[in-house]
Amino acid sequence: MKTVNQESALKVGDQAPEFSVPSTKGKIVLSQLVEQGPVVLALYPKDFTPG
Secondary structure, eight states, rough: OOOOOTTOOTTOOOOOOOEEEEEEEHHHHHHHHHHHSOOOOOOOTTTTTOO
8 A cells, every 4th residue: 555645745725636436437537527616535444444
């Protein structure tokens, strides 16, 4: 697992890197969502894992 140190973490106002994820409705691409309006990303650790 890749970890991020404080110096390389995104800060408020930083541009998010481009990424995509698979879904049941096809691939979700961040840049396409942003074109439609504001986007809120919520990330959480996998269920039933420490931390």
